[in-house]
Amino acid sequence: xxxxxxxxxxxxxxxxxxxxxxxxxxxxxxxxxxxxxxxxxxxxxxxxxxxxxxxxxxxxxxxxxxxxxxxxxxxxxxxxxxxxxxxxxxxxxxxxxxxxxxxxxxxxxxxxxxxxxxxxxxxxxxxxxxxxxxxxxxxxxxxxxxxxxxxxxxxxxxxxxxxxxxxxxxxxxxxxxxxxxxxxxxxxxxxxxxxxxxxxxxxxxxxxxxxxxxxxxxxxxxxxxxxxxxxxxxxxxxxxxxxxxxxxxxxxxxxxxxxxxxxxxxxxxxxxxxxxxxxxxxxxxxxxxxxxxxxxxxxxxxxxxxxxxxxxxxxxxxxxxxxxxxxxxxxxxxxxxxxxxxxxxxxxxxxxxxxxxxxxxxxxxxxxxxxxxxxxxxxxxxxxxxxxxxxxxxxxxxxxxxxxxxxxxxxxxxxxxxxxxxxxxxxxxxxxxxxxxxxxxxxxxxxxxxxxxxxxxxxxxxxxxxxxxxxxxxxxxxxxxxxxxxxxxxxxxxxxxxxxxxxxxxxxxxxxxxxxxxxxxxxxxxxxxxxxxxxxxxxxxxxxxxxxxxxxxxxxxxxxxxxxxxxxxxxxxxxxxxxxxxxxxxxxxxxxxxxxxxxxxxxxxxxxxxxxxxxxxxxxxxxxxxxxxxxxxxxxxxxxxxxxxxxxxxxxxxxxxxxxxxxxxxxxxxxxxxxxxxxxxxxxxxxxxxxxxxxxxxxxxxxxxxxxxxxxxxxxxxxxxxxxxxxxxxxxxxxxxxxxxxxxxxxxxxxxxxxxxxxxxxxxxxxxxxxxxxxxxxxxxxxxxxxxxxxxxxxxxxxxxxxxxxxxxxxxxxxxxxxxxxxxxxxxxxxxxxxxxxxxxxxxxxxxxxxxx
Numbered sequence: 134x135x136x137x138x139x140x141x142x143x144x145x146x147x148x149x150x151x152x153x154x155x156x157x158x159x160x161x162x163x164x165x166x167x168x169x170x171x172x173x174x175x176x177x178x179x180x181x182x183x184x185x186x187x188x189x190x191x192x193x194x195x196x197x198x199x200x201x202x203x204x205x206x207x208x209x210x211x212x213x214x215x216x217x218x219x220x221x222x223x224x225x226x227x228x229x230x231x232x233x234x235x236x237x238x239x240x241x242x243x244x245x246x247x248x249x250x251x252x253x254x255x256x257x258x259x260x261x262x263x264x265x266x267x268x269x270x271x272x273x274x275x276x277x278x279x280x281x282x283x284x285x286x287x288x289x290x291x292x293x294x295x296x297x298x299x300x301x302x303x304x305x306x307x308x309x310x311x312x313x314x315x316x317x318x319x320x321x322x323x324x325x326x327x328x329x330x331x332x333x334x335x336x337x338x339x340x341x342x343x344x345x346x347x348x349x350x351x352x353x354x355x356x357x358x359x360x361x362x363x364x365x366x367x368x369x370x371x372x373x374x375x376x377x378x379x380x381x382x383x384x385x386x387x388x389x390x391x392x393x394x395x396x397x398x399x400x401x402x403x404x405x406x407x408x409x410x411x412x413x414x415x416x417x418x419x420x421x422x423x424x425x426x427x428x429x430x431x432x433x434x435x436x437x438x439x440x441x442x443x444x445x446x447x448x449x450x451x452x453x454x455x456x457x458x459x460x461x462x463x464x465x466x467x468x469x470x471x472x473x474x475x476x477x478x479x480x481x482x483x484x485x486x487x488x489x490x491x492x493x494x495x496x497x498x499x500x501x502x503x504x505x506x507x508x509x510x511x512x513x514x515x516x517x518x519x520x521x522x523x524x525x526x527x528x529x530x531x532x533x534x535x536x537x538x539x540x541x542x543x544x545x546x547x548x549x550x551x552x553x554x555x556x557x558x559x560x561x562x563x564x565x566x567x568x569x570x571x572x573x574x575x576x577x578x579x580x581x582x583x584x585x586x587x588x589x590x591x592x593x594x595x596x597x598x599x600x601x602x603x604x605x606x607x608x609x610x611x612x613x614x615x616x617x618x619x620x621x622x623x624x625x626x627x628x629x630x631x632x633x634x635x636x637x638x639x640x641x642x643x644x645x646x647x648x649x650x651x652x653x654x655x656x657x658x659x660x661x662x663x664x665x666x667x668x669x670x671x672x673x674x675x676x677x678x679x680x681x682x683x684x685x686x687x688x689x690x691x692x693x694x695x696x697x698x699x700x701x702x703x704x705x706x707x708x709x710x711x712x713x714x715x716x717x718x719x720x721x722x723x724x725x726x727x728x729x730x731x732x733x734x735x736x737x738x739x740x741x742x743x744x745x746x747x748x749x750x751x752x753x754x755x756x757x758x759x760x761x762x763x764x765x766x767x768x769x770x771x772x773x774x775x776x777x778x779x780x781x782x783x784x785x786x787x788x789x790x791x792x793x794x795x796x797x798x799x800x801x802x803x804x805x806x807x808x809x810x811x812x813x814x815x816x817x818x819x820x821x822x823x824x825x826x827x828x829x830x831x832x833x834x835x836x837x838x839x840x841x842x843x844x845x846x847x848x849x850x851x852x853x854x855x856x857x858x859x860x861x862x863x864x865x866x867x868x869x870x871x872x873x874x875x876x877x878x879x880x881x882x883x884x885x886x887x888x889x890x891x892x893x894x895x896x897x898x899x900x901x902x903x904x905x906x907x908x909x910x911x912x913x914x915x916x917x918x919x920x921x922x923x924x925x926x927x928x929x930x931x932x933x934x935x936x937x938x939x940x941x942x943x944x945x946x947x948x949x950x951x952x953x954x955x956x957x958x959x960x961x962x963x964x965x966x967x968x969x970x971x972x973x974x975x976x977x978x979x980x981x982x983x984x985x986x
Contacts, residue, residue: 164196164197165195165196167193167194168193168194168211168215169190171195171197172185172229175198179207181225181226181227182227183227183229185229185230186229189217189230190217190229193217195214195215196214208220216231216302217229217230231280231281235279235280236298236299237274237276237278238278238301239273239275239301239309240286240296240301240308240309240310241267241271241272241308241309242254242267242272242273242286242288242313243310244291244313245312245314249271250269250270251267251271251313252268252269252270253266254271254273254286254288254313255285255288256284257285258275258282259285259449260282260451260932261282261935278298279932281297281299282297282298283296283297283298284296284298284301286311286313288313293313293445294311294312295447295448296311329351329365329821329830330348330875333362335778337687337712338425339423340420340422341421342418342420342421343357343359343362343363343421344418345413345416345417345419349828349925350865350873350874350875350923350925350939351865351877351923352863352877352878352941353921353922353923353941353942353943354941355457355923355941355979355980355981356413356455358408359409359411359416359419359440360376360402360411360438361376361409363419363438364379365861365863366819367817367832367833367834367861368382368423368784368817368834368836369381370859370881372853372854372952373406373952373953373971373973374407374498374973375407376402376406376409377406380435380854380856381435381436382435382436382765382813382815383811383838383852384435384436384788385795385796386401386734387732387734388434388436388761388763388788389435389437389438390431390432390438391433392437392438393416393442393576394543394580395580395596396596396597396598397576397598397623398576399574399598399600400547400572400574400600403525403547403549404495404523406499407495407498407499408460408523410525410574411525412462412480412525412527415442415477415478415529417441417442417444418441419440420437420439421436421438422436422437422439423436424726424765424767424784425710425724425726425767426708427641427678427691428641428676428678428691428708429627429629429641429643429645429676429678429693432728432730432731433728433730434730434762434788442476442527442529443466443529444531445531446468446533447466447468448468448471448474449466450466450468451466451985451986452464452466452985452986453983453984454984455981455984456982457491457980457981458489458490458491458492458978458979458981459484459492459495459979460482460484461481461483462479463479464476464477464479472532472533472534473530474531474532475528475529475531476527476528476531477526477529478527479524479525480524480525481522481524482523484522485520485522490977490978491978491979494974494975494976495977496521497975498973500519501971502971516555516556518553519554520554521549521551521552522549522550523548523550525546526546527544527546529542529543530542530543536584537585538581538582538583539580539581540579540580541578542577542579542580543578544575544578545576546573546574546576547574549570549572550571550572551571552567552568552569553569554566554567555567566607566608568604568606571601571602571603571604572602573599573600573601574600574601575599576596576599577596577598578595578597579596580592580593587633588634590630590631591629592628592629592631593627593628593629594629595627596623596626597623598621598622598624599621600620600750601618601619602617602618602619602620603616604617604618612659613657613658613659614657614658616654616655616656617654617656618652618654618655619651619652619653619749620651620652621650621732622649622650622652623647623649624647625645626645626646627646628643628644629641630643638679638680638681639679639680640678640679641676641679642676643675643676643677644673644675645672645673645674645676646672646673647672648669648670648671649669649670650667650668651668651732651750652665652666652667653667653749653751654666668751668752668754669752670697670698670732670752670753671697671699672697672698672731673695673696674694674696675694676692677691678691678692685713685715685720687712688709688710688711689708689710689711690708690709691708692705692707692708693705693706693708697731700755702760704729704760704762705727706728708726708727709724710725717774720770721768721771722771722782723766724765724766724768725765727762728762729762730763731761732752733750733753733758733761733791733795734751735749735751735792735795736794736795736796737749737794753790757792757808759790760790761788761789761791762789762790763788764786764787765784765785765787766784767784767785768782768783769781769782769783770782776822776823777822778822779819779820780817780818780819781816781817781818782816782817783814784813784815785812785814786812787811787812790808790810792808792809793805793806793807793809793842796853797853798853798887799886799906799953799954799955799956800910801905801906805844805845807845808842809840809841809843810840810841811838811839811840811841812841813837813852814836814837815834815835815838816834816836818832818833818834820832825867826867827864827865828865829863829865830862831860831861832861833860834856834858834859835857836856836857837857839852847908847909850911851909853884853910855884855885856881857882858882859879859880859881860879860880861879862878862879863876864877871926871927871928872925873924873925874922874923874925875922875924877920877921878918878920879918880917880918881916881917881918882913883913883915883916884913884914884952884953885911886910886913886914886953886955887907887908887911887955889905889956889966890905890907893905894964894965895963895966902958902963904966906956914952914953915950915951917973918948918950919943919948920948921941921942921944922941922945923940924939924940924941925939926938926939934984934985934986936982936985937983938981938982939981940978940980941978941980942976942979943974943976943977943978944975944977945976946976947975947976949975950972951970951972952971952973953970953971954970955969956968957969
């Protein structure tokens with residue numbers, strides 16, 4: 134009898150199991166060989182010759198045909214297993230060619246670190262308007278994809294990846310995995326991938342991202358105008374329809390920190406505020422933060438609006454051009470070497486060549502309350518004409534020294550130029566005058582991004598920004614030349630280090646230095662008068678913050694310490710941003726921040742620029758103009774299920790150190806120097822339901838916004854932008870895959886204004902008579918209401934050339950809205966006044982056509 138030890142039995146059992154497993158599962162293992170080797174084997178076996186291009190069969194792997202198949206069976210097998218066409222010409226020769234057809238591709242997008250599926254990743258066919266997003270399992274599928282096309286897969290916070298379509302082809306149900314690597318310099322995790330419309334995304338820290346490259350459609354817009362689009366968010370609006378006057382949670386426009394690739398910008402709009410000055414074609418994304426800001430940002434007590442251009446090398450020549458009824462633009466991405474690339478863009482108005490209904494409406498809206506008159510006005514013995522031109526340009530150099538060190542350099546230029554001509558005929562003599570208003574912002578920036586190891590990275594930024602408003606106004610009747618200048622020069626640099634303590638916890642430390650100089654100058658001839666004021670301010674800042682993001686918890690806690698060298702003043706600013714998920718549907722968020730601002734704008738209705746631009750930048754002096762500071766807190770609840778997102782947020786904000794001249798009062802406080810504050814508290818509500826074909830939303834903001842000036846009587850009264858109720862609704866629908874429509878409207882209560890005292894409308898002091906205003910901001914304009922609509926159609930012109938046609942209409946029902954009201958002394962009766970109403974845009978159509986290649 135044979136006897137086996139336990140160890141021997143285990144060895145035999147292991148061998149038997151191994152053989153069974155190897156036999157059972159080894160039968161199904163498919164071994165793929167290079168196609169070139171298989172072709173060589175077939176040539177030797179059947180004594181035939183294949184004719185093919187080496188590039189067509191290189192990197193193609195396929196399982197070998199069965200050894201007992203005939204030549205015809207072998208060729209049929211290769212035709213089914215490859216994307217090539219094998220054709221037998223005769224008994225000797227066989228040709229191999231690329232199939233000129235479309236294929237179906239699929240893939241599963243995963244994160245590198247933990248192999249988790251990335252839901253909502255963007256999958257786009259290059260040089261095409263077709264694409265999709267990944268589902269909850271990270272899977273995607275596209276049909277009718279050109280065989281030689283390239284597919285770009287991107288996800289916010291990760292490095293994009295470009296893959297040839299045929300690499301994602303599969304003859305089975307198994308999709309290839311696509312692994313994306315986290316980009317440490319990118320933004321934090323996306324919370325909602327489709328928000329309001331395609332291209333809007335909501336981040337876990339509460340900020341909102343506008344991705345202009347995949348931007349969908351919003352009511353009334355024909356282009357992804359950056360500063361117009363963000364007004365779709367609750368708490369962000371413009372009381373006078375101007376993007377140069379965006380009010381975020383009751384703040385003034387100059388209280389928004391505006392950054393373009395890290396360069397601080399002091400100017401935001403063309404056409405004196407009706408069109409965004411930032412070309413969206415190279416602006417890759419825009420991040421809007423209303424509260425809970427990162428500690429690396431300050432100098433904007435209301436909000437932070439950061440614009441980023443494309444920051445990765447594409448390796449391909451790309452471009453596009455387009456035009457609407459106001460301007461034309463073009464952009465190009467030009468690869469110079471594998472490590473060096475140039476991105477450029479330019480836009481210019483076309484209205485100096487011909488007028489359009491859009492231009493006429495914009496002109497009337499912008500210059501209705503100014504010294505400018507159009508040719509159509511019939512004034513006795515007087516003829517006038519005007520010439521208005523605007524343009525902007527950007528350029529960016531991208532250089533990757535290696536995978537660890539990247540360098541970027543960019544420039545942006547914005548220009549508005551208005552020439553006004555006037556001639557007066559009297560006694561057969563003609564006198565002429567010309568006036569000019571130029572508004573410019575020029576910025577330069579440089580970046581060095583370094584990854585020192587898997588845990589430590591750094592980002593160094595330096596910039597220069599110059600803003601100018603220059604006006605020359607020659608007055609015939611007094612032979613007087615008035616010259617005015619407002620100039621801002623700012624240089625600065627910032628150095629950030631990022632240290633990854635774990636997969637979930639990152640530490641940011643940084644230092645920032647700014648030198649800001651502001652010049653205000655007014656010169657008058659006959660009589661001679663000259664006033665020049667120049668101020669310079671140096672600011673040093675140290676900041677640190679910790680950011681944790683794991684499972685259901687996100688928090689960001691930081692502090693920023695600012696030191697103003699001129700005043701020897703230290704300002705400490707804590708920051709807090711917490712989001713806790715309570716269940717699959719509900720989450721709560723808590724945000725808070727302290728911020729400061731040293732450069733503000735004053736509003737001067739008397740010493741304005743041709744009556745068109747009445748705002749000037751000035752610096753704090755800690756005497757008559759203090760450094761403004763803000764404190765803000767907000768608490769909210771999120772609900773998200775079945776593509777329905779509901780967000781309710783309550784907020785409280787107080788801003789101290791504002792001046793009366795900073796607010797632009799149309800009342801008895803207009804010429805009084807005073808320091809005060811304002812407090813705004815309210816609730817924001819947003820409900821958004823999305824699907825593959827539609828998106829619909831409704832937002833509502835309720836806010837109470839009051840001034841407090843101790844030296845005024847009364848000391849507390851409504852803010853100039855105290856909009857108690859604001860409602861916005863919208864509906865987007867994909868009629869066809871490439872045909873989309875968007876309809877939306879807004880309604881808000883009228884803003885406050887001050888009226889004269891009834892029965893005692895004017896008051897005389899010396900030789901001057903003034904309007905005798907009553908209680909400040911005690912009345913309100915009629916409610917503002919407007920309905921807008923847009924239609925978008927995309928189509929292919931050629932294999933690699935795509936086009937889009939968009940039509941939009943603002944104020945579809947031509948509603949007459951009054952957006953501002955003030956009073957003047959009646960020149961014919963000094964005891965009465967004249968009411969001046971500024972009207973909103975009338976029905977304004979626009980149309981754009983673009984080609985991208």
